[in-house]
Amino acid sequence: MRGRNPFDGKPHLTLRDVAEAAGVSEMTVSRVLRNRDDVSAGTRKRVFEAARRLGYVPNKIAGALASSRVNLVGVIIPSLSNMVFPDVLAGIGDILDETPLQPVVGTSKYDPEREERVIYEMLSWRPSGLIVAGLEHTEASRAMMRAAGIPVIEVMDLDGDPVAAAVGISHVDAGRETAREIAARGYTRIGYLGASNFADHRAHKRLKGFEEGLAEAGLTLADRILYDGASGFGTGRRITEALLSRTPDLDFLYYNTDMNAAGGLLYCLAKGMRIPDDIGLAGFNSFEMLEGLPMRIATMDSRRRDIGRSAAELVQAGELTEEKLSLDPVFLPGDTIRARP
16 A cells, blocks of 8 residues: 655555566565665666656655655756746745745756756655746656655746646747737838757747747748857847848847847947837847846846746645646837837
8 A cells, every 4th residue: 555645645656656566576676776786687677667657756864754854845947057047046035035945956957858867866855845947848757746745836838738736927928929019010021039959948939929929910930040059148149140141131030038139239239220120129038137238128028036936835835736827928118129109
């Protein structure tokens, strides 16, 4: 019989579940998971495959604490260098700083297999909650999150199939709304500048919505350029120069992120272009640090800090939930797009 989860009273996975699935004894499972070398390679493979399929994570808390939770909240994000995620962490801190709960951060580097390993390690310490960026995970990661028996909240995105609770925005809708704003201001020759990294699912969902929004207005993208590597001012200048050299009659540039849009703005200003009359620009995310630029970039506020706060509140409540909390992104016209007629 499965053990009882002290967090919510529901059954949780045990060594016996893995042993039955692998067709071995509980002692053998224990030896495999403790990396003992007295188990054959074939048996080890069966045990690991069964544990992975079930979503079983061994408990690293020993002795009297073995059936308890610790006051840690696992937070897994793709990157610490991407400016999107510090705001999410700040929102989590806004809530958890007033509680005994402490966030512990891990990074996936946009690698699903690495994320799976981080989830495994986080859950092995029996945290009180888990907050994970995005909806796209390996099947093993999804299985572990389903079986965790703690509040699991996926954040940033609602365009997909959450494991349990989710807090975020629709990136498809955000892209579609941006396209509507651009079309409503009379721009017709529109270029897109974004990353070639298909692991950035949210950016590609925005592009999908953007093209749908253009289609509603009877428009299509005139050109696009995709880049490898990190976003930033330098990247923005480089891809803007490349795109406008190839398609000089563009009258609007839509960037996957404000950081690239900032570089594009500086390039266009240096070339003497009249913004927003000759050419308009828009980005995404609404980074406060960019307010010192010569012009405020049109952008979409992705509600990052609010997302962090809402996710932390769900963890603090301590209840398993499948709540889907949708926040509305806000379009900010700034100075780089014409006024609506």
